[in-house]
Amino acid sequence: MQQVYLNGAPAFARVTAGPLWSSSSLNYDIGIYAQDTWTLGRLTLTPGFRVDGLNAQIDEEFAPAGRFVPERHFPKRENLPDWWDVSPRFGVAYDVFGDAKTAVKFSTGRYFRSQTNGFAQRYDPMAETNAYDLRSWTDRDLLGRDLATNGDDIAQDNEIGPPTNVLFGQAPYRNPDPDIRREGNWLTNVSLQQEVLPRVSVTAGYYRRTYHNLESRDNLLVGPEDYTLLQLADPRGSGTVPVWNLSPTKLGQVNELDTNTDGDSIVYNGFELSFNARLPNGAAFFGGWTTERTVSSACGQFIDQRYEERLYWQGGPPSTHRFCDERQYDIPFRHEYKLSGAYPLPLGIMASMAFQSYAGVEQRRIWTVPVSAFTAVGAVRTRSVIVQLDEPGTRYLDRWNQIDAGFSKRFNIGRHQLEGLVNFYNLNNSSVVLLEAREFGSAAGGLQRPTRIMQPRMMRLGMQWKF
Numbered sequence: 321m322q323q324v325y326l327n328g329a330p331a332f333a334r335v336t337a338g339p340l341w342s343s344s345s346l347n348y349d350i351g352i353y354a355q356d357t358w359t360l361g362r363l364t365l366t367p368g369f370r371v372d373g374l375n376a377q378i379d380e381e382f383a384p385a386g387r388f389v390p391e392r393h394f395p396k397r398e399n400l401p402d403w404w405d406v407s408p409r410f411g412v413a414y415d416v417f418g419d420a421k422t423a424v425k426f427s428t429g430r431y432f433r434s435q436t437n438g439f440a441q442r443y444d445p446m447a448e449t450n451a452y453d454l455r456s457w458t459d460r461d462l463l464g465r466d467l468a469t470n471g472d473d474i475a476q477d478n479e480i481g482p483p484t485n486v487l488f489g490q491a492p493y494r495n496p497d498p499d500i501r502r503e504g505n506w507l508t509n510v511s512l513q514q515e516v517l518p519r520v521s522v523t524a525g526y527y528r529r530t531y532h533n534l535e536s537r538d539n540l541l542v543g544p545e546d547y548t549l550l551q552l553a554d555p556r557g558s559g560t561v562p563v564w565n566l567s568p569t570k571l572g573q574v575n576e577l578d579t580n581t582d583g584d585s586i587v588y589n590g591f592e593l594s595f596n597a598r599l600p601n602g603a604a605f606f607g608g609w610t611t612e613r614t615v616s617s618a619c620g621q622f623i624d625q626r627y628e629e630r631l632y633w634q635g636g637p638p639s640t641h642r643f644c645d646e647r648q649y650d651i652p653f654r655h656e657y658k659l660s661g662a663y664p665l666p667l668g669i670m671a672s673m674a675f676q677s678y679a680g681v682e683q684r685r686i687w688t689v690p691v692s693a694f695t696a697v698g699a700v701r702t703r704s705v706i707v708q709l710d711e712p713g714t715r716y717l718d719r720w721n722q723i724d725a726g727f728s729k730r731f732n733i734g735r736h737q738l739e740g741l742v743n744f745y746n747l748n749n750s751s752v753v754l755l756e757a758r759e760f761g762s763a764a765g766g767l768q769r770p771t772r773i774m775q776p777r778m779m780r781l782g783m784q785w786k787f
Contacts, residue, residue, distance in 0.1 A: 321387070323457065323475050333457040333475045337389045337489040342447035343379040346437040350374075355409065362418050366411035372432055374403045374502070376440040383446060387477075388453075389489040392446070400440035403502050405432055421515040432504040442578070445491030453488040456481035486572035494537075497579035501533040505586075520597040527612075529588040536581040541573040542566070552693045555760045556709065563689055566702045588614045589653075602670075605661035611653045651713040654679035667729070674724045680717030680752075683768075684710040687760045709760075720752040720774060741782035749777040 324332035355368030378397040385391040409429035416422040441447055457475050511525035546567045551560040594608025660674040687707045694701040726743040755772040 321475060323473075324454075330457045330459040330473075330475070333455050333480045335388045335453050335455060335480070335488075336386075337451040337453075338386050339383050340446055340451065341383045342381055342441075342444050344437045344440045344444060345377050345379055347375040347377060348373060349436060362415040364413045366409075366413075366427075368409040368429075370407040370409065372403070372405045372407065372502075374401060374435055374439075376400055376437040378440055378444050381444075381446045394445045394491065397440075397443065400443055400496070401435075401500070401502070405502055405504070407432060407504075423513045425511045425513065426509070428506065428508040430504055430506050432502050435502070439496075443494060443496065451489075453483050453485040455484060487574065492576070493574050494576040494578070497577060500535070500578060501580050503531065503533045503535060505529050505531045517597075519599060520595065522595045523592070525592045525594075527588070527590040527592070531586040533580045534584040534586070535578055536584065538577050538579065539573075540575045540577055542570050546570045548699070550694070550697055550699055552689065552697060554709075555687050561687070561707055561709070563693075563705055563707060565694065565699055565705075568700065568702050571702055583617075585617045586614065588612065601664060603661070603663045605659075607659035607661075608657075610656045610658075612656075613651055613653045615651050654716075669727055669729045672726045672728075675721070676724075677719060677721045679719055681755070682713070683715045683717055683756060683758050684708045684712070685715070685758050685760065717754070717756065718752055720754065721748065721750060722774065723747040735787070737786040739784040739786070741780075741784070743780045743782070745778045745780070746775060747777060750774050751776070 321336065322334040323330065324334055350371075350373040352371045353368065354370075355366065358365045358367075377400055378394075380396040381392075381394045383392045407430040409427075411427035412425070414424045416424060457480055459473065459475070460479055506529070508528045509525060511523055513521055513523045515521045546569075547564040548567065550563050550565050552563050554561050590610060590612035592608060592610045595606070597603075597605045599605075656679065657677040658675065660672070662670060662672040665671050685708070687709055689701070689705040689707060691701050722745075724743070724745050725747055726741065728739055728741045731738045731740075752774050753770045753772070754774060755770070757769040757771055
């Protein structure tokens with residue numbers, strides 16, 4: 321138990337469901353991979369596949385009674401999960417003209433999410449038990465009288481109020497769908513590589529990654545009919561924000577099911593144009609441009625999970641158990657530029673340089689809806705609600721550019737070699753904002769307040785001794 325004070329006076333007792341003892345076992349995590357390469361004239365094929373097996377369990381668990389919970393015993397749960405998956409892999413390269421200067425390459429393959437016994441631990445009734453409860457605490461003297469100041473400063477059982485967490489000490493009602501599948505993704509690459517000069521090549525590529533078997537959690541005891549749509553005052557000063565409030569009669573009713581949802585998707589698309597040059601005098605240069613975009617869709621998320629983090633611009637309540645906002649958002653492609661090189665100078669000095677330019681990260685302002693916003697419309701807040709106020713793809717921080725440079729020189733001392741280094745980071749001394757506060761309210765310390773900026777210009781001296 322932890323005793324919590326407000327302004328130095330007893331306020332709450334944070335009680336725990338200890339002692340806790342949990343145990344899970346990873347029975348096997350197997351990966352078998354096979355690949356071959358076939359050459360047919362100017363065509364090279366690389367077929368392959370991978371077999372993954374995973375089996376884990378929750379062991380039988382026992383914990384003695386604690387101060388606030390009785391003795392607990394849970395039987396062993398096996399096959400959490402019991403997965404066998406086959407991932408095909410395939411690659412092809414074609415020498416277009418037979419002169420080893422122009423190559424077209426293609427590859428595709430499926431990759432599954434790495435898991436050990438983390439999946440089983442989700443459903444561990446001991447580790448995932450509702451282990452905490454915040455209860456009122458009034459310190460009293462030996463006669464039971466409330467004291468304006470602390471009595472013995474020890475929270476006795478008769479000084480602690482009733483439970484506020486109706487599930488305290490109970491195993492959570494959360495289970496996996498018997499047919500749940502492992503999350504994975506397909507990665508496909510297509511590129512064209514061309515030698516334009518001896519030791520100088522350019523590459524153009526397209527990369528696509530799509531995620532599948534995405535998981536979603538559904539509380540089977542809560543449906544769309546258990547939410548009320550409220551129009552709350554927009555904290556930005558005009559208009560309203562629609563917020564969904566859970567019925568008080570559904571608080572504490574939990575029977576969650578983890579399953580795969582076909583309506584959710586995550587898709588990455590990227591294009592790249594780059595060059596690579598290695599010159600005879602030891603100089604080398606590399607550079608390129610990349611543009612990319614990742615779009616996530618939650619069209620298959622279950623209603624109760626999505627309502628908790630509902631975005632204000634989405635439409636009205638659905639007529640089915642799941643909902644999807646049909647509006648399409650214009651998510652822009654973001655651009656990156658890189659250039660680096662090394663060039664030998666007289667006196668054996670090697671100079672190097674690197675330039676990087678990245679698009680600023682997306683910033684969506686969020687609002688933790690206060691209790692007063694609910695009471696203003698005659699409602700009672702039943703759970704914490706966080707609303708994102710900006711549409712996806714509309715607010716980004718400024719682009720940041722960084723220039724680094726370095727010089728090195730080697731000295732041969734007998735059989736030993738000594739190399740001196742001097743490096744400069746952020747040579748342009750950019751102070752661009754990398755992250756900023758994005759929450760409305762006084763607790764945020766100011767909306768759009770910078771929380772992280774680029775490190776200032778820095779010089780580093782170093783030495784390497786090889787012997």
